[in-house]
Amino acid sequence: xxxxxxxxxxxxxxxxxxxxxxxxxxxxxxxxxxxxxxxxxxxxxxxxxxxxxxxxxxxxxxxxxxxxxxxxxxxxxxxxxxxxxxxxxxxxxxxxxxxxxxxxxxxxxxxxxxxxxxxxxxxxxxxxxxxxxxxxxxxxxxxxxxxxxxxxxxxxxxxxxxxxxxxxxxxxxxxxxxxxxxxxxxxxxxxxxxxxxxxxxxxxxxxxxxxxxxxxxxxxxxxxxxxxxxxx
Amino acid sequence: xxxxxxxxxxxxxxxxxxxxxxxxxxxxxxxxxxxxxxxxxxxxxxxxxxxxxxxxxxxxxxxxxxxxxxxxxxxxxxxxxxxxxxxxxxxxxxxxxxxxxxxxxxxxxxxxxxxxxxxxxxxxxxxxxxxxxxxxxxxxxxxxxxxxxxxxxxxxxxxxxxxxxxxxxxxxxxxxxxxxxxxxxxxxxxxxxxxxxxxxxxxxxxxxxxxxxxxxxxxxxxxxxxxxxxxxxxxxxxxxxxxxxxxxxxxxxxxxxxxxxxxxxxxxxxxxxxxxxxxxxxxxxxxxxxxxxxxxxxxxxxxxxxxxxxxxxxxxxxxxxxxxxxxxxxxxxxxxxxxxxxxxxxxxxxxxxxxxxxxxxxxxxxxxxxxxxxxxxxxxxxxxxxxxxxxxxxxxxxxxxx
Ligand SMILES: Nc1ncnc2c1ncn2[C@@H]1O[C@H](COP(=O)(O)OP(=O)(O)O)[C@@H](O)[C@H]1O
Ligand SMILES: [Mg+2]
Numbered sequence: 001x002x003x004x005x006x007x008x009x010x011x012x013x014x015x016x017x018x019x020x021x022x023x024x025x026x027x028x029x030x031x032x033x034x035x036x037x038x039x040x041x042x043x044x045x046x047x048x049x050x051x052x053x054x055x056x057x058x059x060x061x062x063x064x065x066x067x068x069x070x071x072x073x074x075x076x077x078x079x080x081x082x083x084x085x086x087x088x089x090x091x092x093x094x095x096x097x098x099x100x101x102x103x104x105x106x107x108x109x110x111x112x113x114x115x116x117x118x119x120x121x122x123x124x125x126x127x128x129x130x131x132x133x134x135x136x137x138x139x140x141x142x143x144x145x146x147x148x149x150x151x152x153x154x155x156x157x158x159x160x161x162x163x164x165x166x167x168x169x170x171x172x173x174x175x176x177x178x179x180x181x182x183x184x185x186x187x188x189x190x191x192x193x194x195x196x197x198x199x200x201x202x203x204x205x206x207x208x209x210x211x212x213x214x215x216x217x218x219x220x221x222x223x224x225x226x227x228x229x230x231x232x
Numbered sequence: 233x234x235x236x237x238x239x240x241x242x243x244x245x246x247x248x249x250x251x252x253x254x255x256x257x258x259x260x261x262x263x264x265x266x267x268x269x270x271x272x273x274x275x276x277x278x279x280x281x282x283x284x285x286x287x288x289x290x291x292x293x294x295x296x297x298x299x300x301x302x303x304x305x306x307x308x309x310x311x312x313x314x315x316x317x318x319x320x321x322x323x324x325x326x327x328x329x330x331x332x333x334x335x336x337x338x339x340x341x342x343x344x345x346x347x348x349x350x351x352x353x354x355x356x357x358x359x360x361x362x363x364x365x366x367x368x369x370x371x372x373x374x375x376x377x378x379x380x381x382x383x384x385x386x387x388x389x390x391x392x393x394x395x396x397x398x399x400x401x402x403x404x405x406x407x408x409x410x411x412x413x414x415x416x417x418x419x420x421x422x423x424x425x426x427x428x429x430x431x432x433x434x435x436x437x438x439x440x441x442x443x444x445x446x447x448x449x450x451x452x453x454x455x456x457x458x459x460x461x462x463x464x465x466x467x468x469x470x471x472x473x474x475x476x477x478x479x480x481x482x483x484x485x486x487x488x489x490x491x492x493x494x495x496x497x498x499x500x501x502x503x504x505x506x507x508x509x510x511x512x513x514x515x516x517x518x519x520x521x522x523x524x525x526x527x528x529x530x531x532x533x534x535x536x537x538x539x540x541x542x543x544x545x546x547x548x549x550x551x552x553x554x555x556x557x558x559x560x561x562x563x564x565x566x567x568x569x570x571x572x573x574x575x576x577x578x579x580x581x582x583x584x585x586x587x588x589x590x591x592x593x594x595x596x597x598x599x600x601x602x603x604x605x606x607x608x609x610x611x612x613x614x615x616x617x618x619x620x621x622x623x624x625x626x627x628x629x630x631x632x633x634x
Binding site: 051054056057076077080081083085091095097099100108109111113114156160 | 234545547552627
C-alpha cells in the first residue's frame with residue numbers, strides 16, 4: 001500500500017534575481033514499511049524533499065498524497081495535527097530543548113498533543129528503557145553524549161507511534177561507532193513496521209537501506225526501487 | 233496543549249534565562265510599587281487634611297458676612313473679615329431654625345493678656361457656652377463659658393493650654409484674675425491642648441463671652457456664626473433656614489454667605505483626590521515602560537528560541553499552542569512583577585506610616601486595583617506581538633537556526 005505519493009512536485013526558491021529549482025518535477029511513491037535512503041551531492045534537494053514529506057514546507061506545484069489523502073491543501077494547523085500523529089523527525093543536530101531533561105524532551109510531542117500526564121509518564125518510562133536511557137532520565141542534554149542525545153531524539157520521534165520517520169543525516173554529527181548504533185536503532189524501528197526515510201552522505205550506510213534514491217539538481221537521478229514498482 | 237502544561241512550559245522557559253526574567257520582573261514591580269507608594273502618599277495627604285478639617289466640628293454650617301459671588305466655597309471668604317451686618321441677635325434668631333441644634337456666635341480680635349507681671353499677645357475669641365460643644369473643645373480644668381444670655385458678657389475667660397502654661401506655669405489658674413486688654417477677667421476654665429492643626433490653634437487663644445469681646449473691640453458685629461445642624465442629613469436644611477432667617481432680618485437682602493463644612497471638605501477632597509490621580513498617572517507611565525521592557529525581553533526570547541520554535545512546530549505544535557506559550561510567559565513576568573511590586577509598595581507605605589505616624593499613608597483600593605490590572609494588561613498587550621511573531625515563524629527556516 002502506498003504511504004507516500006508525490007506527483008510533479010516543484011519547489012523553487014527565489015535568491016535575489018535567480019530562481020533555484022530545489023525540486024524539479026519529482027514523482028515518487030513509497031510504500032508503508034519501506035526503508036529508503038536518499039543520497040546525492042550537497043545542494044541537490046535532499047533536505048527540501050524531506051521537509052516536504054514532513055509537511056514542514058509546501059511545494060510550488062504538484063500533489064502530495066499521504067496515506068491516500070491530499071495533504072498539500074490542508075491548513076497549517078491540520079498539517080500540524082498530521083505531523084503530530086503520523087510523522088517523526090530525527091535531525092542531524094539533535095534539536096533537543098536544552099532546559100528540559102531527557103525524559104521531558106521525549107515527552108514533548110505528547111505534551112503538545114495534550115496527552116494526559118499519567119499516560120505520558122508510562123510511555124516515557126518504556127521509551128527510556130527501550131533506548132537504554134533509563135539512568136539518564138533526569139539529565140539535561142548538555143550532560144549527555146552525542147549518541148545519547150540522538151537516542152533521546154529518536155525516542156522522541158517514535159513516542160507518538162508515527163507511521164513515518166524522517167531522518168536528515170542522523171549520523172552526521174556522530175563518530176562511526178555511535179553512528180552505527182543509531183542506525184541500528186532506526187533499522188529496528190523499520191523492522192517493526194515504521195516507514196523510514198534517511199538522508200545520508202555515507203554510501204555504506206545508504207547501501208544498507210532497502211531502496212536508494214539519488215538526487216541531483218532537484219531531480220531523482222536514480223531510484224533503485226523504480227523497476228520493482230513498475231513491475232508490481 | 234493542556235493549560236497546566238502551558239503554564240509549566242512558560243515558567244521553565246522564563247527560568248531558563250534568569251537574569252532577563254529578573255530584570256523585567258523588577259521593572260514591573262518598581263512600576264507597581266511606585267503606583268502604590270505614590271498614591272498612598274497622595275491619599276494620605278488627602279485624609280490628613282480632611283481629618284484636620286473634620287476636627288473643626290461635626291455637621292458644621294458657617295455664616296459669614298458679605299456675599300460670595302459663586303455661592304461655593306471661596307478660600308478668600310474664610311480669612312478676610314468683612315465685619316458688616318452680622319450681630320449677636322442674628323445668631324440668636326438662627327437658633328430658632330428647626331434644623332439647627334446649636335449656634336455659636338464668634339467675634340475675634342487680638343489683645344494682650346497679663347498676669348503676675350507676665351504679658352503676652354493673644355487671640356481673643358468672643359463666643360458662648362455652645363461654641364465649645366460645636367467645635368468639640370474639651371475642658372481640662374474648670375468649666376466652659378457659662379450658659380447665659382448672649383448679650384450679657386460676664387467678665388470671665390477660658391484659657392488655651394499654652395496661654396495658661398506661659399502665664400501660670402505650675403501654679404493653679406482657675407479663679408485667678410487676669411487682665412485682658414483693659415478688663416480684669418476671672419479664669420473659669422482651661423482647655424485641653426489640641427496641638428498643631430489646620431484650624432485655629434486653640435492652645436494660644438483665650439475665649440470670653442461674645443458681648444464682652446464686642447465691647448472690648450468696640451464693635452457690634454460678628455466674625456462668624458457657627459451652626460451645628462441636628463444631623464448630617466439636616467445640613468442642607470440648616471443652611472437654607474439660616475440663610476432665610478438672616479435674610480429676613482436684613483430687610484430681605486442676601487448680604488451673608490452660608491457655607492457648610494461639607495463644601496469646604498469636598499473642595500479639598502476633590503483637589504487632593506485629583507492630585508493623587510495625577511501622581512498615579514505619572515507612576516503608571518513607569519508601568520507602560522515596564523510593559524515595553526517585557527515586550528523587548530519576549531522579542532529577544534523569540535529570536536533566541538527560534539530553533540526551539542521550529543522544533544515545536546515539527547513535533548506537531550499548533551500556532552495557537554506556541555502563541556499561548558509565549559503569551560503566558562509574558563503574563564507571568566508581569567504577574568510576578570505586579571505581585572512583587574504590590575508587596576514592595578505596601579511595605580513602603582507601611583514604612584511611611586511608621587516614620588510619620590500622623591500621616592495615614594494607605595494606598596487607596598482603586599489605585600491598587602488599577603496598578604495591578606495595568607501591569608497585567610500592559611504585560612499581555614506587549615506580549616501579543618512577540619507571541620504572534622513566534623507563532624508565524626516558518627518551521628524550516630526556524631529549524632535551520634540552531
Ligand atoms: N530557504 C531557502 N532559500 C533559498 N534557497 C534554498 C533554501 N533552502 C534550500 N535552498 C536551495 O535549494 C537547493 C537544495 O537545498 P537542500 O535541499 O538543502 O540540499 P541538500 O539537503 O541536498 O544539501 C540548494 O541550492 C539550496 O541552496
Ligand atoms: Mg541537507
